[in-house]
Amino acid sequence: MRRSLVLTAAAAVLAGLGATAVATASATTPGVERGTPRPLAGMRILLSNDDSMRAAKASNSDGMGLYELRRAMCAAGADVVVMAPWQVQSGKGTAVTNGGALTVQRRTALPAGYGGDCAGAPSGGAVFGVCLGEDGCAPDSPGATPADTVKLALRGGLAAKAGWKDGPDLVLTGINSGPNVAASVNDSGTVGAAVAAIDQGVPALAFSSSGDESQLYFPRENYRAHAEFGARFVAGLKERGLLTPAFALKVDYPDVSAGRKAGAPVWTRVGDGAVAYHAYERRGTGDTFDIALGLCEGGGSGGECAESRADADSTWLLGEGHVTVAPITWDRTYGTPVDARRELTAVRRYVEREAPRP
Known part of the structure; x- marks a missing residue:
């Protein structure tokens, strides 16, 4: 069922965001020094x-x-x-x-x-x-x-x-x-x-x-x-x-x-507008079409490329x-x-x- 509830705010936040982080890294956390704030702890x-x-x-x-x-x-x-x-x-x-x-x-x-x-x-x-x-x-x-x-x-x-x-x-x-x-x-x-x-x-x-x-x-x-x-x-x-x-x-x-x-x-x-678009090129007179991506040059100046x-x-x-x-x-x-x-x-x-x- 679709919910409308917003998740409750957590106490731990990043350093510099204006609150004190309560969860910190242990010495065994790969790539993270001891004492580093861990603002997503428990998530x-x-x-x-x-x-x-x-x-x-x-x-x-x-x-x-x-x-x-x-x-x-x-x-x-x-x-x-x-x-x-x-x-x-x-x-x-x-x-x-x-x-x-x-x-x-x-x-x-x-x-x-x-x-x-x-x-x-x-x-x-x-x-x-x-x-x-x-x-x-x-x-x-x-x-x-x-x-x-x-x-x-x-x-x-x-x-x-x-x-x-x-x-x-x-x-x-x-x-x-x-x-x-x-x-x-x-x-x-x-x-x-x-x-x-x-x-x-x-x-x-x-x-x-x-x-x-x-x-x-x-x-x-x-x-x-x-x-x-x-x-x-x-x-x-x-x-x-x-x-x-x-x-x-x-x-x-x-x-x-x-x-x-x-x-x-x-x-x-x-x-x-579009930045890229799908292009389809027919092979000769047959039933096969090759698929390719086209790029809008310079942001596009018209058609589907226009923004x-x-x-x-x-x-x-x-x-x-x-x-x-x-x-x-x-x-x-x-x-x-x-x-x-x-x-x-x-x-x-x-x-x-x-x-x-x-």
């Missing part, structure tokens, strides 16, 4: 994405951001469990699988450098891949959709595999390889998974990071900067009691791999280099009343006035 977080949990490609496009987000959230004290698609499921939006079976298979050998990140957490930072079928997940098994993984986790998967009978306090999706802005938001599996969470009454944030100038390589520096900002951002929301299932937050991060500093968070809307909103996420992220935050709702009814106006106003005030700076 259970489900982590998913649309890029899979493989993190094997040289381009860092198949789940590397997920492990950076897992690392940062565990360092902040959260208990994190990953349930992510077995294969890359980019562009699946809110799609679900309507029949057959899903298998949840634990990954024991994690990518180099990430194995001990959650060693001190109750769940140990367990990572599960979800595939279609009932005979286990083989290298070529098809993956569940991002929305599948979240729905499965919340409707019994976490209880069975992690012992979380009361479910998670928060769902985080990403960090996606590439931004999810403007028209691409409707296609995004990262955003779709977050929508699946709020549809089940659980607060959610969707994180996406820009690639380098080529948009073919996704530097680890971008993921790490975004993840560390994300942990502080979530801690601030938690402290203020602003984690709500009334809407999800989409948080996109600019490219900082060349040394450019990310601009302060900006409250935005999803742009009404009319001054507060568009794409403009502030790609044009101005700021972190962008946009609220996303499950209700696609045009002109629907805003049921959580008070929460929306409070979150916007936090983003504009109080959120951490990159």
Whole structure:
């Protein structure tokens, strides 16, 4: 059942946010010195994405951001469990699988450098891949959709595999390889998974990071900067009691791999233009069409590439280099009343006035 309740604020907050943190790291917490504030202590977080949990490609496009987000959230004290698609499921939006079976298979050998990140957490930072079928997940098994993984986790998967009978306090999706802005938001599996969470009454944030100038390589520096900002951002929301299932937050991060500093968070809307679009080219006179992605050059000057909103996420992220935050709702009814106006106003005030700076 969809809930309208806002999570109770926590006592522990980040250093510098104006309150005294009560939870601190022990000497055994990987990568965290003794005495470091742990503002997410006691919070259970489900982590998913649309890029899979493989993190094997040289381009860092198949789940590397997920492990950076897992690392940062565990360092902040959260208990994190990953349930992510077995294969890359980019562009699946809110799609679900309507029949057959899903298998949840634990990954024991994690990518180099990430194995001990959650060693001190109750769940140990367990990572599960979800595939279609009932005979286990083989290298070529098809993956569940991002929305599948979240729905499965919340409707019994976490209880069975992690012992979380009361479910998670928060769902985080990403960090996606590439931004999810403007028209691409409707296609995004990262955003779709977050929508699946709020549809089940659980607060959610969707994180996406820009690639380098080529948009073919996704530097680890971008993921790490975004993840560390994300942990502080979530801690601030938690402290203020602003984690709500009334809407999800989409948080996109600019490219900082060349040394450019990310601009302060900006409250935005999803742009009404396009940054990229699907192109279909027919092969000769036959029945086959090749699928390709087209890019709008220079922000686009007309047609579907044109952007009319001054507060568009794409403009502030790609044009101005700021972190962008946009609220996303499950209700696609045009002109629907805003049921959580008070929460929306409070979150916007936090983003504009109080959120951490990159």
